[in-house]
Amino acid sequence: MKHTIFALASAQGRAGVSVIRISGPQAFEVVTALLGRLPKPRFATYGALTWQGDLIDKALVLVFKGPNSFTGEDCAELHVHGSRAVLDRLYHIFNEVGLRHAVAGEFSRRAFENNKLDLTQAEAIADLVDAESEAQRQQALTQLDGGLKVQYQTWHGDLLKILAHIEALIDFPDEDIPQQLADQVLGEIITLKSEIGRAINDSCKGRQIREGFRIAILGKPNAGKSSLFNALLQTDAAIVTPIAGTTRDVIESHIHIGAYSALIYDTAGLRETDDVVESEGIRRARIRGEQADLRIWVIDSSEPLSDQQPELQSGDYLVLNKADRSPAATRDAIKQTLVGLGLNIFETDLTTEQGVKDIRQSLESHLEQALSLSSFPAATRERHFERLRDIDLSLERALGVGFQVPELMAEDIRQAMSGFDALYGRTDVEQVLDHIFSNFCIGK
Ligand SMILES: Nc1nc2c(ncn2[C@@H]2O[C@H](COP(=O)(O)OP(=O)(O)OP(=O)(O)O)[C@@H](O)[C@H]2O)c(=O)[nH]1
Ligand SMILES: [K+]
Numbered sequence: 366m367k368h369t370i371f372a373l374a375s376a377q378g379r380a381g382v383s384v385i386r387i388s389g390p391q392a393f394e395v396v397t398a399l400l401g402r403l404p405k406p407r408f409a410t411y412g413a414l415t416w417q418g419d420l421i422d423k424a425l426v427l428v429f430k431g432p433n434s435f436t437g438e439d440c441a442e443l444h445v446h447g448s449r450a451v452l453d454r455l456y457h458i459f460n461e462v463g464l465r466h467a468v469a470g471e472f473s474r475r476a477f478e479n480n481k482l483d484l485t486q487a488e489a490i491a492d493l494v495d496a497e498s499e500a501q502r503q504q505a506l507t508q509l510d511g512g513l514k515v516q517y518q519t520w521h522g523d524l525l526k527i528l529a530h531i532e533a534l535i536d537f538p539d540e541d542i543p544q545q546l547a548d549q550v551l552g553e554i555i556t557l558k559s560e561i562g563r564a565i566n567d568s569c570k571g572r573q574i575r576e577g578f579r580i581a582i583l584g585k586p587n588a589g590k591s592s593l594f595n596a597l598l599q600t601d602a603a604i605v606t607p608i609a610g611t612t613r614d615v616i617e618s619h620i621h622i623g624a625y626s627a628l629i630y631d632t633a634g635l636r637e638t639d640d641v642v643e644s645e646g647i648r649r650a651r652i653r654g655e656q657a658d659l660r661i662w663v664i665d666s667s668e669p670l671s672d673q674q675p676e677l678q679s680g681d682y683l684v685l686n687k688a689d690r691s692p693a694a695t696r697d698a699i700k701q702t703l704v705g706l707g708l709n710i711f712e713t714d715l716t717t718e719q720g721v722k723d724i725r726q727s728l729e730s731h732l733e734q735a736l737s738l739s740s741f742p743a744a745t746r747e748r749h750f751e752r753l754r755d756i757d758l759s760l761e762r763a764l765g766v767g768f769q770v771p772e773l774m775a776e777d778i779r780q781a782m783s784g785f786d787a788l789y790g791r792t793d794v795e796q797v798l799d800h801i802f803s804n805f806c807i808g809k
């Protein structure tokens with residue numbers, strides 16, 4: 366028989382109320398023993414919890430009869446006073462009667478195993494609990510509501526139809542498959558493949574919302590990168606000194622910009638150097654720059670641009686810093702040379718934080734545009750991307766083979782379908798499930 370598990374569903378530590386969740390075949394038996402009766406399912410009941418004549422606490426008790434519960438099993442919630450002593454006493458009793466403390470993600474895993482959720486929805490619960498920004502909350506909620514599941518089911522259904530058509534043609538009585546029918550099936554595969562391909566490309570915003578949009582601050586030593594980092598975050602987390610080469614490690618911080626959560630990186634100034642420590646810092650700075658979703662180059666506008674050589678790409682931000690030390694004409698001349706490169710250019714004096722507000726505002730509208738959830742992304746985690754790319758490859762193979770060997774093509778379509786099964790979590794091996802659920806916190 367399956368173990369009955371329990372865990373604190375609310376946060377650890379002293380609290381007005383703590384919620385203990387219990388799930389499994391013994392759940393009702395334990396509640397009955399503690400409360401003296403079993404409450405009507407789904408109705409909150411207030412009463413004394415006692416054990417062997419001893420009053421433990423007065424609590425609000427809720428029970429849910431499986432399968433109509435979160436896990437699909439008999440479940441109970443005890444809303445007790447959030448004191449260490451009350452919890453310890455209850456845990457002790459639970460252990461005595463054979464209940465077991467849940468491991469991380471075990472409630473969600475049971476819900477998944479009992480078909481209450483598919484894997485994408487279970488992932489959404491973890492995301493919702495971790496959500497810090499408004500966009501993360503919305504994305505997780507939509508995914509929990511089946512946002513990914515429905516999309517995957519639609520594509521899976523399309524593949525099933527395609528497979529049926531191919532199999533019908535394989536069984537075609539004539540030796541020769543009619544060209545028109547064959548073309549139609551290939552056309553269906555092409556359409557689906559381009560739809561999935563487009564979704565993969567559009568979906569980086571799903572990852573950017575979940576993990577945070579990555580912004581890297583780059584430039585020569587002493588340009589004012591750390592000053593900008595501090596000004597944007599309103600902290601003094603990064604050391605600022607007149608010594609070139611002050612910042613060595615990448616400094617990372619979360620920043621909330623409008624409804625979005627971003628990760629901002631201050632980096633070591635880029636230059637040629639023999640210093641081993643500094644060159645490692647520069648190597649890391651370059652990697653951050655490559656991986657970033659947005660690059661902010663900072664230059665010292667009182668020095669010639671040619672000495673600073675920011676490696677500008679279209680879409681980058683360029684901050685002409687130290688505006689207090691350069692004539693407006695010089696800054697205008699710099700801007701003139703950069704016209705047409707598709708940059709967002711700002712002027713700042715970071716000693717007074719002048720111009721920082723403009724950068725913040727621009728970042729906000731940039732993120733708004735880059736991450737707006739007008740359509741739900743088709744992937745929010747690397748796992749989803751990997752599977753979708755595999756599916757895309759299977760379809761490419763299917764098109765390559767075509768009706769030269771229809772049996773092989775059918776096999777590629779089946780492979781693509783099993784990719785979707787893995788996305789729902791229907792065929793994934795135990796290890797993958799272990800990995801996914803162990804990243805949950807206990808009580809979920
Ligand atoms: N006058 C003036 N000085 C500035 C401005 N911004 C930064 N500074 C000064 O320039 C120096 C270097 O600033 P940092 O922020 O440390 O520069 P950095 O790019 O992080 O430098 P590294 O970490 O060494 O690569 C410090 O002394 C700052 O006070 C500015 O707008 N005007
Ligand atoms: K410096």
Ligand SMILES: [Mg+2]
Nearest residue numbers: 590591611612
């Ligand atoms: Mg610095």
